[in-house]
Structures are given as C-alpha cells and as structure tokens.
Amino acid sequence: MNASSAEPLVLGIESSCDETGVGIVRGNTLLANEVASSVDLHVRFGGVVPEVASRAHLEAMVPTLRRALAAADVDLAQLDGIAVTAGPGLMGALVVGLASAKTLAAYLNKPLYGVNHLAGHVAVDLLDHGDLPTPCVALLVSGGHTSLLLVNDMATDIVEIGSTIDDAAGEAYDKVARLLGLPYPGGPVIDKAAAEGNPKAIRFPRGLTARHDLDKHRFDFSFSGLKTSVSRWVETEERAGRPVPVADVAASFQEAVCDVLSAKTVDAALHHGAQHILIGGGVAANSRLRALLEERAVAAGLELRRPRPGLCTDNGAMMAALGTQVIKAGLRPSSFDISANSGLPVSTILV
C-alpha cells in the first residue's frame, strides 16, 4: 500500500457476461465506474449470445479502461493492485478481461487479484454503506445468478447456503416477458407492466416452499415450474379467446418471484443469526423485490442493505471493492498464470 494513503487504491475489471466494466476505488470510496454494455446486441436473440458478448468485450475493453482512468484521474503508478473477475461467467468473455488485467499488472509491476464475481456483488455495497457487519445474508439475483450467501468475512469466508435448482430469477423474467410479447431483457419491462396490475389476480405457484421441499431445499429456489404455470395460464386464456391481462399476469408473476425470494432470505438470516441482509445483482433494482424485502426485514428486526441500482448490475467497481478487501485482509496476490473458471464457486473468493 502506498504511503500517501491508508486505504488501498485498486483498479477492477469485469467481463463475465455482457458488460465490460472498469472501476477504480480507494478503500470504500468509488472514484470511477465505467461500463460498456452489449445488451442491445443480444435483444434479437432473446438472451446473451456468448460469442457476441466476447467480441463486444474485446472492442470495449481498452476504451472503457481509458474512460475509467480519465474519470478517476489517478496515476497508474499509485495503484495498489489490479482486481479482475476470474469467474464464474462465460469463458470466452472472462478471458478478455483477465488477459487485459494480467497485462496491466505485469506492465505496471502491480499485484494481480483474480477474484470471484459473486463476492463482488456483495462487496460493492461497501462503496455505498461502508464496511459490512457480519454475519450477513446476501441475496444475489440476476439473469445469471440466484443465490443466497452467508457472508462471515468479506475477503475470506462466504458460503453458498442456497441457489436455484433450475432457472435464474432474471431468466424467468426474460422468459415470461417473451411469452407476454414484451421485449428482452424482461426485468425492467415486467416491473413496469406490473405497476399497473393486480398482484393477487392470479395465484401462481411458489417454488420449493411446500413442506416436503423445505426439508431438502429450505434455502433453494426453483422458477421453471412458475414459468410453465404462467405459460399454461396465458395459453389457456388465448385458446378461450379471452384477451390476456398483461399487467395482471406480470404483477402476479412478479409477486410469486418476490414472495419466495424475500421469504427465504429473511428465513436464512434468522436461521443463521444474521442481523443484516443485502441484495445485489440486476434484479435487486426491481421495485417490488425491494419493497417486499424491506417490509419483511423490518418486521423481523433485520436491516436491509442495497447498493444503488447502478452498482447492482455487473461493473468493474465491484471487483475493485472486493480487491480492496482482499488487500486489507493481507491475502497473497494471484499468480500470473491463473485461468478463468466459468464455474468458480463463491467459496473461492480469491484465486
């Protein structure tokens, strides 16, 4: 760490899915957060196409880096380390950010930290709310992940206590949006349509909440049955010649998703003695999830932490924030020959 400041100055790079992100932080202070998204290129495919995303990362990497350096106005020589997503994510996408990060670190003679994307979604909250009280239960929801994490220590001890057994929550949003004739990505459009609808209009199933499921899957999620149920309901209405009440379907679907997510998160926090819960990932920007979780957290005497929406989606600042924690914990840097790992478990915070 440089002598002029007590807090580490870290540059973070993220390229695990469809956002190319470069962020710069000093301690818990955000200095730059530049993101280039390829989401528009995937719209016509109805989902992220790995090769399309990888090509976009290559095009965006250096321009995004340049913008972040300009925004933070820091001297590269002052950096205490380069943090980069080593996984999980799309292999072809991950290697673009990892190769660039290795080059930066080697060229600048700085330590390299290959870190876990999921842990980054938790660490980014530190930039908004300061150090995280532990233990804390974190709910990560996005197109790619649906996980419940028990965070005992930000840099060294994160345990996955639950995850989806089929679709990610954001993926269910995309699929339901498609069958309602709404555009991709589904999260924001369903949230918007739901605002006009009645969440109690249709009672859609809550996955893995039945008593016999709770024995084995107390903190796990399932959204494929819900999606099929919405699909059947819509098709039945269409066959009967009735107009599909899009707003009611959107609101009822969203209610089913948010009900399960918030109930299991609060249950996990109480079970593990955590006083704080945190949400991250793109779906954390969802208005209903936030409201329901807030309501239930307060009722259970828990405190809810949520980073600002711009930090919930994938970005480089989250990896830099995690890098800061790793450096503060005194952990050793990564070797320059590390691989990207598309299935990196969250328990491996630093590769």
Next chain:
Amino acid sequence: MTTPRPDGVVLAIDTSTVVCAALARGGELLATGRVDDTRAHVEALTPLISQLCQQAELAMSDITEVAVGVGPGPFTGLRVGVVTALTVAELAGTTARGVCSLDIAARQHVLGRTASSPAVDEGFVAVIDARRKELYWARYDADGARVDGPFVGPADELPDLPVVGPAATLLADDPRVIDATPLDVAVLAQLAATFADAGLEPLYLRKPDAEVSTSRKSALQPGVRLSLTKRHRQDSATDASSDAPSTGGGQA
C-alpha cells in the same frame, strides 16, 4: 506503429494457434518464445512476455511498438492475444499493428526456404487450424505476398498448391505439404512494418452461432417439453461452437 524508431523495442504476439511472443529492437531479435498449448492462451501469454523481457533484460515499459496476429484462428485464444496487444499499446502510448496470422506463416516459410524446399513459381497456400474439421487458409505468390484470402473451409477446397503453415500437420500424408513449421513471431517482431496492416479487429471469418428467437412452444400439449435448461453461464472454452443464447443475461 506509425513512426517506427530504430531504437524502439517491438513486442510481437500471436495466439491464433499456440501462444507466441517475441521482442526485437531495430530488426534485431532479442528474444522469442512459444508455449505449445492450443488451450492455455490466457494462462501462458503474460508469463511468456514477462519471461522474454527478463531474457532481453528489459522492462515491459521499455516496449515502444506492438504488432499482433489478428487471426484467423479459434476465437477465444485469438482474443487473448489481441486484447493483450491493445493493452500494452495503450500503456505504451502507441497504436498496435494488426497483421494476418497466415501472413506470418507465409513469411516464415519464404525466409526459411532451403535447398530441400525451393520456391515454387505458382506460389503456395498457408493453413491454420479452424477446428470443426476445417482450415483457415490464404494463397500466396512465390515471394510470400498474399494474393487471395483468408478463407475458412474444409481441406478438400484448398487450391492444388504446395501447403505450408502450422496446420499442415493435419493434412497427414498429403504430398502437397512442404513446410509444417509452427508459428514463430520472431519474424513479425523483426519486420513488423513490412507486414500488411490487417486492422485490429480479429479476422473472425465465421459469424457467431446464434438463432434469432422465434415463436414460443405450447405449454399445454402433453409431451411437449419446454426448453428449461439449467443455466450454467458457460460457453465453449475453445471456440464459438456452442453459442445457443443463454437467456437472462440482461440482468447482471
């Protein structure tokens, strides 16, 4: 690469096949190396460059020019080399020069000709492995200037000419193979400015495999299974061979 300096240090990189890098100053080779692994580009490239710098008793910050093979080649590995070159060039305050990787193979062949493999008047073809039982190839005149290509296709579509290049080993027993030397970017580091500028976008030659999403399937008919696959956020580590859209990525 706009103003080559005689005292400048050139870094050359190519990851269209295995992992190659070299350093030269004023046309003089300082160090060259290759890691013979077609699946370890992101692992091996930075350590190789560091090792070459050490060998040449240079720091990476002494590099003033960068040249990189932009393929054609398997995409994932190719991008590792290109983004590395772009990053070094950015830090060095220069612009990288992209060259066709087949041109490197062709130049190597022309410079390495011996009495046992003399020049052939009608020229030759250089080949790089495109996987999926296909080759990337281009046609060259006897002096090694590219006259056609690059293309991608099966080996039986190659013109009837002598064959050179790293993928020539795949054409077992083909009498047209005259030189199957693996890539070595020493020639690129030494002669970067004499290579044709191919731009910095990789020569992909293949479109991403992806289908535009179409109408939905019925959820009511028995026996019709919806495509509810577990999402792994994982693509082929090797190439763009399995690019079905993984839905849901719009939300980090």
